[in-house]
Amino acid sequence: MPAETPLTPIQAVATRRFLIGWWPWRSAGYLLTTLAVGGVAFAGLAVLAGPWLGAAALVLGREPGDTWPHPALVGLLLVAGALLLAGGGPLVTLPLAALERFRLRLVDTRPVSSARRRPSWPGFGAWARTRYTDPATWRELAYAVLLASVLPATALVALVVPLGTAAVSVAAPLILRTDPGPVALLVTQVGTPEEALPFAAVGVALVPVCAYVYALLAGAHAALARELLQSRGRTELSDELVEVARSRARLFDLFEAERHRIERDLHDGAQQRLVTLTMQLGMTRLDLPADSPAAAQLDKAHEQAKQLMSELRELINGIHPQVLTDRGLPGALPGLAERCSIPATVTAELPRRLPSPIESTAYFVVAEALANVAKHSGAANATVSARTEGSLLVVEVADDGSGGAAPEHGTGLTGLADRVAVMAGRMEMSSPIGGPTLLRVELPCDPSSPQSG
């Protein structure tokens, strides 16, 4: 990733200005404070783990042949220690974790929020139940254990060893001038200032290396702290939400594609056969004498086949209107208005074809809205308009009916809102009692991706 403004020491190491920037100092500061906080953590946890320490002392201090300590006592101490740690641990780690999240700002500019759940009820019982059942509590405890042991130890080694080596190497010529005697340097020993000079040079060269060591270790510590202390929940939740939204959109696309396929299959298969069959029935009828009983039967069959044909036609058109595929919204919306039992005027002037899912959604919105108008509003007139405003498709359906429409009064509007939400659109409705009603839907459509279904 481009590290223009690095967020962590690890990213900073990769930049060219690393050595002259603040990062080495910040990293060193972080490691130094790790030593201090680690000490506090160790003290806190040592109190809780006191029984364990006692048990260890007893067992280790045993003389051969001693009957003391009794194994049961050791077991009791171990259990007591575990109970103390589990019970009191969270109490120690709560303030510790807060302090650590604060300290993390030294080396990580990204915000860290606590992963702790809020108790859903007031009172100590609810608080305790929430605390002790929250995975975040136990992650914080694990961090506290590390902070009392491994982290300060590694910080100490990293702080002292390279810097100490560099310091001794640089100082060696001076030491040798005042105090003759071999000085151990790196892997060898030197006896004179002249011999020590190259080592001094190496020592000088070691100083920037220290900066890198600090940054890498501080970065590793910070990553560990972030992993164990931050609200994974929140990022996970938002990631999951994004994923859910995406998968919903994918499902919707799949559903649309499937509708297309079903419509095509029915049209190419069942519908063609049915039209052909009905036509053949009509042809056969020509060959029968008009007054024969067979002719009467055949007439009935012919009528039924015609009925079926028009029902199937309506069904297929409902699945996916062909005209929408061919001509987009300006071609398809007038037909919807035609079929509405209330006179509806359509204004649809769009500069271009829109992506097929957007068109389908807008068509569905208008179809549902007009159905609602016809069923509930008592309107005398309705108007439908579709236009683009920037990268938005704005669809409005208005009627002069009695108003009082609300999403909670019926599934129709809820279904509309869902369809619009899938497309990351917005739906607004104004329907005061007494009317008029206006439904406005905004659908974002990327003008750079025109497609036809």
Add this chain to the structure above:
Amino acid sequence: MRSEQPSIRVVLAEDGVLLREGLAGLLSRFGFEVVAAVGDAEAMSAAVAEHLPDLVVADIRMPPGFSDEGLRAAVELRSAYPELAVVVLSQYVEQSYAYDLLDSGRADRVGYLLKDRVADVEEFAATLRQVTAGRTVVDPEVVRQLLHRRRDPLSRLSEREQEVLAHIAEGHANSVIAQLLVVSEGAVSKHVGNIFSKLDLPPDDDVNRRVLAVLAYLRGTER
């Protein structure tokens, strides 16, 4: 309805093999001569160029794109061959299709029919003859939908005038309309005259005015 005239030569374009065969059989039976039966719009244009038929019967939706290729090819054919009669079969009633077709060429010798009409074989054959003879036929379903609207200038027409206009759109002559509505032919002529004046149609030749009346409907849905 066999006629003694030379048989009408037809190019048939329909992508469904079953239906294509069936239609070809139907046309032959009613004395049409099917000179070519093809399955896509390109082949249709080629067949028309080769056979110069009297009539083209085309499905709107054909390969490769399965959208309105058939219709677009038909519109092009009408401007290329002004004498060619064209009947387009549509799975659904859509004014925008009908309007495109009627607006092409001189707006005569065209038909826009719902595919289902082939079930009524005799009427279908008769309709094809009417179109070949120079009439314009719009599917009754289209007209029904148009009459459903209460939209200017059509709202100025009385109910009876709207009925008459519906029959005009179906391609009937005044004499036939008179029979259908059980009135005198004179009464029909009067209605037709009223319709023309209410729709502000210029007293041009009669056939064109009849077509323009239908177009007035169709335009009303285009805005």
